Amino acid sequence: MAKQISNNIRKLRFEHDEMTQAALAEALGVTRQTVAAMEGNKYPPSLELAFKLADLFDEDISDVFEYNEIN
Amino acid sequence: MAKQISNNIRKLRFEHDEMTQAALAEALGVTRQTVAAMEGNKYPPSLELAFKLADLFDEDISDVFEYNEIN
């Protein structure tokens, strides 16, 4: 019944020339720890950062983040 | 060059039986002021609230929120 946000940032990073967390962080204007945290679903990013990320990878935001039920 | 998040919550509210801000807030589990604020682009909602909202209206999140350039 509860839902949780998940993402496929890691997959996208590797599809984009095996971009490192640090490089992605730099491109987004945040620290690499922020990238690591959202990639590991430690906490969700702000909506703006989510959009920036999707933009950067030329993806639709709903193709990067999903809101699915978990047990 | 700068981008800004916008939304069509108001339109969606009216398409859904002219739902009031208060009714939407109740359904989302937030106060109506939160709905008013995000509807008026005062500030973006959290990613989770954005997803809840899209879910409620059975829309894709990118059909509710857009990240467009503003002059």
Add this chain to the structure above:
DNA sequence: ACATCAAGTTAAATATAATTTACATAAAGT
């Protein structure tokens, strides 16, 4: 074997901004 560098993880602290509380206005009905 040792040192260095790049990448990842995590905890704690901070700063931001998302959300609430409280007050105010306008329209519509009685």
Add this chain to the structure above:
DNA sequence: ACTTTATGTAAATTATATTTAACTTGATGT
């Protein structure tokens, strides 16, 4: 006029997204 309903907004608070900092691991070079 008065009440009710819907919306708007400022200020304060809270929550949490982000940063700073420290620790770990693996690879590479000497």
